[in-house]
Amino acid sequence: MENYVTFGRRQVTKEENFTPGHRACVGCAEALAVRLACKVLGKNTIVVNATGCMEVISTPLPTTAWEIPWIHTIFENTGAVVSGVEAGLKVLMRKGKRSQRKVNMVVMAGDGGTSDIGLQALSGALERGHDFLYICLDNEAYMNTGIQRSSATPYGASTTTAPAGKKSIGQITWKKNMPEVAAAHDIPYVATACPSYPFDLMDKVAKGAAMLGPAYIHILSVCPTGWRLAPDLAIEVGRLAVRTGIFPLYEIENGKYRFTVKTPKLKPVEEYLKMQGRFRHLAEKDIAHIQDRVNQEYAKLQDKVALTNKPED
Amino acid sequence: MSNRVGIEVSRAIAVAAKLARVDVVAAYPITPQTHIVEDIAELVANGELDASYVPVESEHSAMSACLGASAVGARAFTATAGQGLELMHEVLYVASAMQLPIVMSLANRALSSPLSIWGDHSDAMSMRDTGWIQLFAANGQEVLDNILCAFRIAEDRKVLLPTVVHLDGFHLTHVIEPISIPEPSEVDGFLPPFNYPLPLDPDKPVTMGAFAPPYIYPETKKAQQVNLLAAKPVILQSWKEFGDHFGRYYSPVESYRAEGAKVLLLTMGSYSETATLAIDSLRKDGKMVGALSLRLWRPFPFEEIRQAVKGADVLIVLDRAVSFGGPGGPVCSEIKAVLYDEARRPKIVGVVGGLGGRDISPSDFVSIINRGIEISQTGSEQEFEMFGVRE
Numbered sequence: 001m002e003n004y005v006t007f008g009r010r011q012v013t014k015e016e017n018f019t020p021g022h023r024a025c026v027g028c029a030e031a032l033a034v035r036l037a038c039k040v041l042g043k044n045t046i047v048v049n050a051t052g053c054m055e056v057i058s059t060p061l062p063t064t065a066w067e068i069p070w071i072h073t074i075f076e077n078t079g080a081v082v083s084g085v086e087a088g089l090k091v092l093m094r095k096g097k098r099s100q101r102k103v104n105m106v107v108m109a110g111d112g113g114t115s116d117i118g119l120q121a122l123s124g125a126l127e128r129g130h131d132f133l134y135i136c137l138d139n140e141a142y143m144n145t146g147i148q149r150s151s152a153t154p155y156g157a158s159t160t161t162a163p164a165g166k167k168s169i170g171q172i173t174w175k176k177n178m179p180e181v182a183a184a185h186d187i188p189y190v191a192t193a194c195p196s197y198p199f200d201l202m203d204k205v206a207k208g209a210a211m212l213g214p215a216y217i218h219i220l221s222v223c224p225t226g227w228r229l230a231p232d233l234a235i236e237v238g239r240l241a242v243r244t245g246i247f248p249l250y251e252i253e254n255g256k257y258r259f260t261v262k263t264p265k266l267k268p269v270e271e272y273l274k275m276q277g278r279f280r281h282l283a284e285k286d287i288a289h290i291q292d293r294v295n296q297e298y299a300k301l302q303d304k305v306a307l308t309n310k311p312e313d
Numbered sequence: 314m315s316n317r318v319g320i321e322v323s324r325a326i327a328v329a330a331k332l333a334r335v336d337v338v339a340a341y342p343i344t345p346q347t348h349i350v351e352d353i354a355e356l357v358a359n360g361e362l363d364a365s366y367v368p369v370e371s372e373h374s375a376m377s378a379c380l381g382a383s384a385v386g387a388r389a390f391t392a393t394a395g396q397g398l399e400l401m402h403e404v405l406y407v408a409s410a411m412q413l414p415i416v417m418s419l420a421n422r423a424l425s426s427p428l429s430i431w432g433d434h435s436d437a438m439s440m441r442d443t444g445w446i447q448l449f450a451a452n453g454q455e456v457l458d459n460i461l462c463a464f465r466i467a468e469d470r471k472v473l474l475p476t477v478v479h480l481d482g483f484h485l486t487h488v489i490e491p492i493s494i495p496e497p498s499e500v501d502g503f504l505p506p507f508n509y510p511l512p513l514d515p516d517k518p519v520t521m522g523a524f525a526p527p528y529i530y531p532e533t534k535k536a537q538q539v540n541l542l543a544a545k546p547v548i549l550q551s552w553k554e555f556g557d558h559f560g561r562y563y564s565p566v567e568s569y570r571a572e573g574a575k576v577l578l579l580t581m582g583s584y585s586e587t588a589t590l591a592i593d594s595l596r597k598d599g600k601m602v603g604a605l606s607l608r609l610w611r612p613f614p615f616e617e618i619r620q621a622v623k624g625a626d627v628l629i630v631l632d633r634a635v636s637f638g639g640p641g642g643p644v645c646s647e648i649k650a651v652l653y654d655e656a657r658r659p660k661i662v663g664v665v666g667g668l669g670g671r672d673i674s675p676s677d678f679v680s681i682i683n684r685g686i687e688i689s690q691t692g693s694e695q696e697f698e699m700f701g702v703r704e
Contacts, residue, residue: 044515048381059523061533069513072522073380073407080374084339084381084389085513087365091336092387095363097506103515121377124370 010199013039022065023057027231029238030054030137030221033195034108037135037219040205041104043068046089048082050109050118051075053144054137078107079121079134086130104133104209111138111152115178126185126214133208133215136178139223147226151176154246155293156286157278159226164281174293182216183252189215191251191260196222196238200249200260207251220247228277240272245298250305257305269294315493315559322453323486325494326392326418327352329460331362332500333416336387336507339367339378343397344430345482346420350392372397376404376415383413384521386512388464391415394482395422398436402443408475409444410537411522414467414509415475418460421582421633422482423669431670432482434581434633437610438643444537446476446544447610451567451585453490455608456480458561461495465504465551472544473510479610481583483670495559503558545612565614566621567606570596574603576627577659578682581607581644584631584673591678602682607644618651628652628659629685632697633667641665641697660689663697677701 004011017038024031034054038045049055049072058065059072073081086105092098109118114136122134141159142148149162149171158170183190189211193201201219208215220241222234229237241247242261246269249261269291273279282290320328326349330338338357340350356362365382369375372393379389393401398419408415421437423429440447446466450456456478463476480486511519525533549565556562569589571577580588585606595602605621607614622628632642640646641663652658662685667673673681681700688698 043518046385046513046515056524059520061523061525061529064520064523066520067518069515069518070520071381071384071513072524073377073411074403077373077377077380077404080339080369080377081381081384083367083369083374084337084378084383084387085385086381087337087339087367087378088382088385088387088389091363091365092385095336097386098514120370121374124374127370128367 012202015039015042017041017043017045017067018058019065019067023060024053025225025231027224027234029195029234030139030223031057033137033201033219033221036195036198036202037205038068040202041068041106041209044102045069045104045106046085047071048078048085048105048107050078050107050113052110052113053139054108054110056144075113076117077121078109078113078118079123079125082107082132083125083128083130086132105131106209107132107134109134109136110144111136111140112142112150115151115176115181123185126182126187126216129213131213133205133217135205136216136218137221138178138218139221139226140175141226143223143226152178156282156290158281159278169282169286170278179216179218179252185214187214187216188212188254189251191217192220192247192249193217194220194238194242194247194249196235197242197249197261204251204260226278228280229275233275237272237275240267240275243267244269244272245294246272248298248301250301256308257301258309259305266298315495317491317493319489320453320492320494321348321487321489322456322480323348324352325453325457325492326460327356328494329457330390331356332495332497333388333390333461333464333504335362335364335390337365337367337379337382337389338391339369339375339382339389340391341369341372341375341393341397343372343394345422345432345486346392346394346397348486349418349420372401373404376401376408379415380404380408380411380413383415383509384513386507386509388507389415390417392418392420394420395424395436398440399424402439405440405443405445410533412473412540413475414473416460416463416467417475417477418456419477419479420482420486421479429669430482432484433668433670437479438634440477441611441643444474444541445611446474446541446548447479448476449479449581449608449610450485451583451606453485453488453492454561455563456485457492457494458555458559458563461500461504462551462555462563466544466548468507469547469551470510472540472547474541474544479582484583499558503555541612548609563608564617565609566617567608568621569604569606571603571605571621573601574625575601576682576686577603577605577622577625577629578678578685579605579607579628579630579644579648581610582633584633584667587673587675588678590675591682594675595679595682613647613651615651618648619655622652622659625659627662627686627689629662629664629682631667631681632663632665635665635668645697662688664700665697666700671701673700
């Protein structure tokens, strides 16, 4: 038991496969998400990393923060690289060149590497049904290159390529619903997670990794640097994203939707928006507009939960 | 015992992949490569080849999936052409720099626009500096033989570099030739199983593809250059052993009636064979002409080329690609650079021809050689001439 830390009735391994000493910004919730995921994944894992924050903070030659096999090639191809890893391992095991065992094959990529430039390779891998877990670490912009907008940037956020100005509120499009895009491939498991809810996150990583076939987990990763907030607020802001209904925590297991963290009464989105410099410029009407949209989206999700959990007639 | 059969060259490539016992094939269809990947898919579907066939959604993903497969220690193969190669372009550099010994056959095809599915070397030349070992084949037998050699070369511990076998789209991919197919046991004796030294393996974790700040990047590139040059003795040795096993010997530069020739024509790929007919006819007329065919494009065979052109007064280089606004076709430019420091060197004439599948017949080659001789004496107003183009 000395290798475990106890939190109430939960025990978490002390083993770190994503080790300290990397170069993430102070307060980076994305690095925390990776750390938690790696605790669950354990040693029998191969990580395929896209170009992005987690890649550059963890592997400047000749150093590495990874205690598990890890590969990075380029930005937009992780879906394809993991397909090759999976196909290769499978055939080597079949031919007796590698020992038969369950190896978690896990992609880690940012929101740009997932919902923009890497979408095609991801869609191909999901459609072909490779046995892997895809973790999208969503900090809602191209943070590694300096806070440029992506299709995952939320409406109204100011970024360096969609800045707020006299004639613009910044991002004028709604965040691409990537979990639904993944779910549309009819894969066995899709979930959302946030490191502000560590046990929920770890449970989902465990479930996704154990699932036979493709699994997709979309992790909202608060970025104090890019979202313009104090580093010690990352966990609190992540919690508010969930409690306002902006980023509900749910899973879709074999088509069935389920809320994993219940939020019976949603907090107003204003509480979340006001904490972040990227939304500082928003007027009341903009906030009301966002509130309307969040209400609609949340209701849609509730409908899906109800619809897919109907008792059999 | 080899079995000599009439077979389409594309099908022979699939047979080569089977003989090499490839583990993973990731491919996306594109003319004129399609017969290759269709046949491999069929071999896998029929259980004749125990491999994972990954029908990816693009060539970019084809090469990326090969990266992943190779990184876990699987023998990976793909094939593409033209636009497909362009789409996978950035991934090509990664394969060589990360020392993943993928083997690819490239059905050489012209590049858009205008769209052309027919052959030339524009695609091949675009991958010139990607760090791959590159071989050009002149006929179907060379294609099959060199794909087997490619695995042997690529996977050698002293090499570990991806290798491409270039073959002309349609002029080779779609012709039926008599080809000697070796027995599987013979191939097993020549090509040992792939044993990648440091694969992605949970029992022995490695970090692959870390990034390089300026304090270390140039060292990685120097290492790559040293590595590619060091591949040459392995290439020569592999060809020698292939010859010892199968009776067919290959060399970096092939010559035809070059002995004592005052005029030499240098080509790459299948036109090398057509050119020999022109050489024969000119020789009949008493002209001292010969032909060279460049088989090893990377690493470049400096010494062999210098030796091969000694004694010639004129060297005509046929390129099947254009370096727009540049000094000549890419091959001619390189040949000029390689020979520049020689005390005695032939007059070098650059000709571009055969673009987008335009045929060059034996009599066309006679015209090219005669015009080359003329230019060598009188000069030309242009840095290079494009053969047979209507103006």
